[in-house]
Amino acid sequence: MTTTLRPKELRLFEGADWDFSTLQRIHDACEEIALGELGLDVYPNQIEVITSEQMLDAYSSTGMPLFYRHWSFGKHFAHHETFYRRGMRDLAYEIVINSSPCISYLMEENTATMQTLVIAHAAFGHNHFFKNNYLFKLWTDAEGILDYLDFAKGYISRCEERYGEVAVERTLDAAHALMSHGVHRYAGKNTLDLRQEEKRLQERRAHEEQMFNDLWRTVPVGKTKKAGDLGLEKRRAALGLPQDNILYFLEKSAPRLQPWQREILRIVRHVAQYFHPQRQTKVMNEGTATYVHYQIMNRLHASGQISDGNFLEFLKSHANVVFQPNYDDRRFSGFNPYALGFAMMQDIERIVTKPTEEDRAWFPDIAGRGDAMGVLRDIWANYRDESFISQFLSPNLIRQLRLFHLYDDPDQTEGVLVSAIHNERGYLRIRRQLSREYDIGWTDPAIDIVDVDLAGDRRLLLQHIVVNDCYLQEADMKLVLQHLADLWGYDVLLQEIDGSNVVAREHTASPRKIVQ
């Protein structure tokens, strides 16, 4: 006699309730599909069940499980909480952390279907992306980040004890203001190893203690050599100018910072660098995760592990996630990265498996290759939003989304020009323009430190290369410049240089006297 499994025993769960063994079953089923059928490569998973309050906590400290203390996180918490309490905004279903093991937070209120969706989305989709995308490989250190944040938290609270909360807060405020200009955009020789950071600091302190000799204080100092004769080029080369990483420059060269302040700048810089890849891969990251959860959920349903009812529940939230309102919709607030990313991934799958003539002409490399997951895995590993869109946004999808390009020149008094729509003439231009909107090298203002008057009044000179007449937001820029001057310790001059290479605007700031 043969026994056949009745559908009920195949099911991972029934209804909405779940417990920890359900989660384990769900994870194992997802893992089987993700590693076996989709060929994903992930960090080990750690799934943490949290309450809504803990989710708000995680929100306010940039999603990280531990973080140093700062008032701004309290502000964000209060802000999110107000909206959440009034029912104006839902919380995310999950948060996932780029670390090894990869930590995914699941909210306790989620139904079993939602937990399945979240595990497939975060623990496999995002996790694979974190582990394989070149930007994350280059700029983040998944094994070291949690230990490093622990060190940072401890270090900053020790600084608070030793130097006072006010002084530390002032330094952190200033560092946060410059955070957007505290990342290396191009890779240097040394790869980042966060685990070495704490050791480095200890070694440095040990060295200082070892070398300390009070006698040096009493040695008469001769006349110092004059550095004023150095030519401009030499001087700039000696300081590593021009430098676009302002925090790095201050950490290395600001004359009046205490060693602990330099270390705090370094911590903020490392945190900014850690999040740098995420800013550049929003569409791809979410597109990958959404595509993966969609694949996994469909396969679970096809094999009968999820009931029809639960699958419908999934489809409903999936449809919400990938909803893209039109430009004239009241709900429109730019592109939804989930929608755009998912649509592009599905479009690529179509091109690889069922290409049209047009696709063959536009994407000769991948059209008709047949192995959709192979092509997608390669794309996920080697692109960021800007290059991804500029190479894989297809005419088909442009037509489907009915994209158009508006060119808004304030000098044109009649109105805004529609410069391209979804037709032969427009595809390339729309694609180029959209990819540019995701290029942070284009969207972030380009500001460099270009010179320091070392022999004179030590004034720091920065230049902003203005593109398309977009000057810096004045009120914010003044505050940031003030922070910059406080850190630098001397005057700071920011020049905004317009398209014809003329200094169009100048802003200065002087350091504030510190009243303790």
Place this chain on the structure above:
Amino acid sequence: MHIVDRRLNPRGKSLENRQRFLRRMKGAVQQAVKRSLQNRNIRDVLDGGEISLPIDGMAEPSLRRGDGGIRDHILPGNRAFVEGDILPRPPGSRGGKPKDAGEGDGEDGFRFVLTREEFLDVFLDDLELPDLAKRRLAETEEETPFRAGYSVSGSPANIAVGRTTRLAMMRRVALHRPRREEIEALQRQIEECEDDESRLALEAKLKSLTEKSRRIPYIDPLDVRYRRFENEPKPVAKAVMFCLMDVSGSMSEHMKDLAKRFYLLLYLFLSRRYKKVEIVFIRHTDRAEEVDEETFFYGPATGGTLVSSALAAMRAIIAARFDPAEWNIYGAQASDGDNAHSDGNLTGHLLQEILPLCQYFAYIEVGEEGGDSSISRSPLWLLYEGIRSDLLPLSMRKVCRRGEIFPVFHDLFQKRDAQSRVTP
């Protein structure tokens, strides 16, 4: 894969950040709390709740592009446009970036929910009872534990680890307890030793050493020390606050509301800040009665006005229950200033009798909504003004609008130097 249940982790992980935020915004929060007080129902005046803060001072600036300049937008959902169309700009905008719907949150102000505790803390910050001078031990003594050396007995929670290990080490050294390394070295020697005779000698030595180390324990119960605490009685100042409220017919609803608000602030301030403050509620029309707080704040009453009745009641209660030699006595009186003409003299006498017993006596005169709170010509005000001198601890204020209650209250009870007094 691990599944971790974090739900039972301690709550309030972000509390520290929240407190830092509140500290940073202290001034603005205080302003907002005061503003929110004015429009509240008397029952939930201090229930905490939402306040709105201005956003300046907590900006997190960054270097970003401002409005203006040439902009490109890619948008989805084209219906009717063709290339080359010119779309008129919406009126009022001069081109540039369209405002994203999602970015508008909290631009005009930052809305923030304070808990009741936080609300009261902000609210009662820097207030105190003036001149709390007579410090006597209260009958029920308050005790605080303080460290008093070490003892050989105590609860396990109080084990002084450092002291215990120090004593244990002293004993081990003194009694020559063999160290572990010694024994290990000996064992190694035995393993390496090939000569039978010397091996036997070594084994005997090892045996004696291990026995000795068993006899002399690593930590002996004798070594254990506990942190000792002794309780120190803490002097507690005894204070009593008399709340005298006029509820006669001449008080309008508005005036009663003002007076009750004032007493509610006073009541909350005293009950939260001072554990040992007695509060006596006296309300009066043409006769006075001592009531409980519920009746005082919410019970209806009406009638004529004889202020002296309240003062007489206060004097009687002081004589019966609160010996001025032991108690710090405070009084707060709220009235519309009306008093029967024939009662003036008696009231004056009574007040002059009571004032020297008091550390502080505040008189609040409530007026009609549109009234002028800088001057008053009421009989009671004139009478009190005649009595007031630098030597008597009497302060007077007039209040006409809800918004003035908090400033006046704050003014009367803010922390000040021992010498300076509130002057009208």
